[in-house]
Amino acid sequence: MPPPLALLLTTIFVVFLFLRDMRERPTVTGALWIPLLWMLILGTRGVSEWLGWAGTDNTPSGLAEGSPLDAAVYFSFQLVAVFVLLRRRLSWATALSHNPWVAIFLAYCALAIFWSDFPFVSLKRWIKVLALPIMVLVVATEPDPQEAVRRLLKRSAYVLVPFSILLIKYYPALGRGFSQWTGEAYNTGVTTNKNVLGCVCLLLGFFFVWHLLTNLRREKTRERRNELVLCGAFLWMIGWLLSMADSATSVMALAVGISAVLLLGLRFVDKRYAGAYLVAVVLAFGSAEFIFGVSDTLIRALGRDSTLTGRTELWDVVLNVDINPILGVGFESFWLGDRAERIWAKYWFHPNQAHNGYLETYLNLGWLGLTLMVSWILSTFRRVASILLSDFDFGRFRMGLLAIVVVYNWTEGALTGLSLIWFAFYITAIDYPQARRPIENFRGARQTGEASALPFCEASSPRRLRHAG
Numbered sequence: 001m002p003p004p005l006a007l008l009l010t011t012i013f014v015v016f017l018f019l020r021d022m023r024e025r026p027t028v029t030g031a032l033w034i035p036l037l038w039m040l041i042l043g044t045r046g047v048s049e050w051l052g053w054a055g056t057d058n059t060p061s062g063l064a065e066g067s068p069l070d071a072a073v074y075f076s077f078q079l080v081a082v083f084v085l086l087r088r089r090l091s092w093a094t095a096l097s098h099n100p101w102v103a104i105f106l107a108y109c110a111l112a113i114f115w116s117d118f119p120f121v122s123l124k125r126w127i128k129v130l131a132l133p134i135m136v137l138v139v140a141t142e143p144d145p146q147e148a149v150r151r152l153l154k155r156s157a158y159v160l161v162p163f164s165i166l167l168i169k170y171y172p173a174l175g176r177g178f179s180q181w182t183g184e185a186y187n188t189g190v191t192t193n194k195n196v197l198g199c200v201c202l203l204l205g206f207f208f209v210w211h212l213l214t215n216l217r218r219e220k221t222r223e224r225r226n227e228l229v230l231c232g233a234f235l236w237m238i239g240w241l242l243s244m245a246d247s248a249t250s251v252m253a254l255a256v257g258i259s260a261v262l263l264l265g266l267r268f269v270d271k272r273y274a275g276a277y278l279v280a281v282v283l284a285f286g287s288a289e290f291i292f293g294v295s296d297t298l299i300r301a302l303g304r305d306s307t308l309t310g311r312t313e314l315w316d317v318v319l320n321v322d323i324n325p326i327l328g329v330g331f332e333s334f335w336l337g338d339r340a341e342r343i344w345a346k347y348w349f350h351p352n353q354a355h356n357g358y359l360e361t362y363l364n365l366g367w368l369g370l371t372l373m374v375s376w377i378l379s380t381f382r383r384v385a386s387i388l389l390s391d392f393d394f395g396r397f398r399m400g401l402l403a404i405v406v407v408y409n410w411t412e413g414a415l416t417g418l419s420l421i422w423f424a425f426y427i428t429a430i431d432y433p434q435a436r437r438p439i440e441n442f443r444g445a446r447q448t449g450e451a452s453a454l455p456f457c458e459a460s461s462p463r464r465l466r467h468a469g
Contacts, residue, residue, distance in 0.1 A: 003170040010166045017158040021151070027144040028151050031084045035135040038077045039156050043200050043420050044190040046070040066124075074128055074418070081134045088141050090432075095137060099430050101376035102133055108372055109331045112365055116330025117337055125332045128418060132426045140432040146394050149427065153207045160200050161237050164189025168244060187244040195412065198247025199420050205238040206257045206404060210397045213261065217393070249411045257404040264388065264396040271392070274385035274399070311355045311411060317343060318354050318363060328366035332416060353416070357409035360416050373415065377406065380429040398428045 041047065048067040096103045109126055116122040142148035167175025168187045177188050186194040212231040218224045242250065263269060321339060323329050329339070335352045344350045354360045362370045384402060388395035405425045408414050414421035 001170070006166055006170040010162050014158055014162055018155070021155060021158070026147055026151050028142050028148045031138060032142060032148055032151060034077060034081050034084060035138050036152055036155050038074075038081075038131065038135055039152065039420070039423065040159055041073065042418055042423065043156065043160055043196070045192050047073045049192070071124070071128070074131060078127075078131045078134055081131070081138050084138055085134070085141065090137065090141060095432055098433060099133075101372075101379050102426075102430060105369075105372050105376050106130070106133070108365065108369060112328065112331040112369065114330075115324075115327055116333040118330070118333050121336065122331045122333050125417065131418065132423055133430060135423070136426045136430045137432060139427070140430060145432075150207075150211065153204065154211075157204045157208070157234055157238075160190060161204065161234060161241065164191070164197065164200070164241055165237060168241075186246065187241075189241060189244075194245045195247050195249070196420075198242065198245040198250030199408070199412075199414075201238050201242040201245060201247075202250040202254050202257075202404065202408070203420055203424055205235065205242065205254055206261075206400060207397075208234050208238065209258050210261055210400065213265065214393050249408055253404045253408040256407045257400040260403040261396050261400040264392075264399060271385075271388040271395075274381075274388060314347070314351060314354060315356060315359060317346060318359065321363075323363060324366055325362075326366045326368055328362065328364045328369055330364065332364055334360070334363040353413035355411055355413060357413045357415040360413040364416070376429065377402075380425075383431070384428065401425075401428045 044050075046067060046069075048069045051069075053067075053069060106126075106129075109129070113119050113122040113126060139145060139148045139152060164175070167189055169175075175187060175189050176185055177193065178185055187197065188194055189197045189200075191197045191200060208231045212228065212235070215224055215227045215231065242254075264271065264274075318334075321334075321343070323334075328334075334340075334354075335343075340352070354363060358370060358373070361373050365372075380402060381399075384395060384398045387398065401424055405414070405421055405428065408421050412421070415425065416422070
């Protein structure tokens with residue numbers, strides 16, 4: 001098929017999906033386009049790269065400066081999102097009081113700017129990271145936050161998945177690249193590298209598996225049948241893309257997330273003891289690792305060597321760098337200046353992350369920052385475990401997503417900067433209680449043009465919420 005024809009057919013298909021989505025009249029507002037467009041940029045390439053404008057040199061100074069165009073685009077999205085929250089009369093005190101660990105961690109990151117070697121760069125990156133909770137709050141303050149999450153992920157899949165297939169098959173100059181380590185060709189789709197493509201497939205694949213299981217529990221209707229067909233089609237496309245990405249980390253994390261969702265769905269699993277099950281799993285894996293060394297077997301099964309493609313060697317190198325072990329080097333400042341130059345002298349491919357999010361946090365924020373992050377993760381686990389008792393379907397979605405974040409962050413620096421995994425963690429971790437109001441009222445008000453004046457529904461009121469179509 002000629003590439004222009006493939007582009008035309010793909011565009012028609014994507015337009016059809018969005019028209020179908022709008023015909024379903026979902027209980028979301030037009031403001032959801034803000035986090036959607038932001039997420040699409042986050043999951044693909046920067047605006048400067050799409051336009052062919054070289055915005056960043058591959059040097060420590062170039063990485064510190066970044067692309068002015070991309071910075072302006074991201075900051076514009078933040079301003080618009082804040083404007084939406086102000087129009088919605090968001091109670092910042094309520095948001096902070098219900099998410100104390102978010103506030104504590106971000107406040108500590110702000111303090112870490114003061115002992116950074118590059119405080120101005122650190123400040124710019126901290127402001128950029130604030131987009132994560134801001135975008136999640138836009139979603140959380142939608143009339144139906146659960147449906148907003150569904151629509152956000154479905155609509156992002158409508159763009160990211162078909163166009164990734166298009167670029168790989170018909171526009172290889174845009175959809176493929178070459179490995180810095182081996183020189184071998186790999187597939188990127190609409191993203192910048194195969195690991196980001198794997199991350200996109202990981203999150204969207206997990207969502208559609210969960211969405212499929214949720215719809216299987218519904219009554220047999222035409223709407224249910226259409227959703228099952230949609231899930232099947234996208235799971236097939238995502239499976240193909242995941243095989244093309246060859247991202248072992250994404251495959252492993254996806255298996256863990258799906259396993260968590262399936263195990264929680266078993267009848268004999270008592271949801272009240274989720275914490276005990278977690279401890280049992282950790283102890284079982286620890287014992288198996290100590291006795292049998294199962295991690296090496298698992299790594300070989302994924303087609304990787306015991307060094308995790310050189311990651312463990314890099315971990316040894318960065319751990320030998322002289323830093324303040326309690327406070328770290330400052331917020332997102334490790335891969336700047338002389339430190340990066342010394343490490344790059346040992347690696348021709350010039351790494352700019354430790355490929356371990358927990359290690360990355362230690363390097364930048366020290367033991368104190370790492371302790372805060374782990375505490376935040378454990379607090380999120382406790383919150384999600386309690387939600388399982390009142391909102392099983394969405395609770396196990398968040399639990400599976402949390403499991404994915406924890407596993408993926410072991411071999412990728414995912415919980416730093418702007419990344420889809422970091423965004424997924426904020427979706428899992430943040431709650432914003434709101435005044436209750438029936439969804440039907442929103443539909444009627446939207447038809448009369450009064451939807452923007454309605455109070456928002458509570459995010460944790462599952463029994464009242466309809467499953468998204």
